[in-house]
Amino acid sequence: IMVAVSPFTPATVGTKAITVAATTANLALPYPGVDQQVMVTSIAANAIAFIAFGNSAVTATVPTGTAGSTPVLPGRPSVFSVGPDVTHIATIGTAANTLYVTCGAGVAP
Numbered sequence: 001i002m003v004a005v006s007p008f009t010p011a012t013v014g015t016k017a018i019t020v021a022a023t024t025a026n027l028a029l030p031y032p033g034v035d036q037q038v039m040v041t042s043i044a045a046n047a048i049a050f051i052a053f054g055n056s057a058v059t060a061t062v063p064t065g066t067a068g069s070t071p072v073l074p075g076r077p078s079v080f081s082v083g084p085d086v087t088h089i090a091t092i093g094t095a096a097n098t099l100y101v102t103c104g105a106g107v108a109p
Helices: none
Strands: 007-020 025-028 038-042 050-054 070-072 076-083 088-093 095-103
Touching: 007 025, 007 038, 007 088, 038 050, 050 095, 088 095
Parallel strands: none
Antiparallel strands: 007 095, 025 088, 038 076, 038 095, 050 070, 050 088
16 A cells, blocks of 8 residues: 655745844744644754744753753754644754754655
8 A cells, every 4th residue: 555645835924034043032933822833943063953833932951861852963853743832943053053943744765
């Protein structure tokens, strides 16, 4: 049986950029409040960013001896499924970086 696969299709609301720094910051998603996928792309050449999804109070943490946030590798898009209660993305990293956040649906490359 062959399963139909749809490519990632961005929502018409566009893409937002968020700056990654050594302290956590968050940003409202371009299209919050629906079950969807969020593609996060890092433009850094060699900096790993860490992200977390949640409400307007969400924070991201760098993993140490305790659990931390999800890594986003440089130059590779990552796609995450989020629920309707997710309205924001938080970032943190050890080097200056920019992440592009695109809401949509489907499977990304």
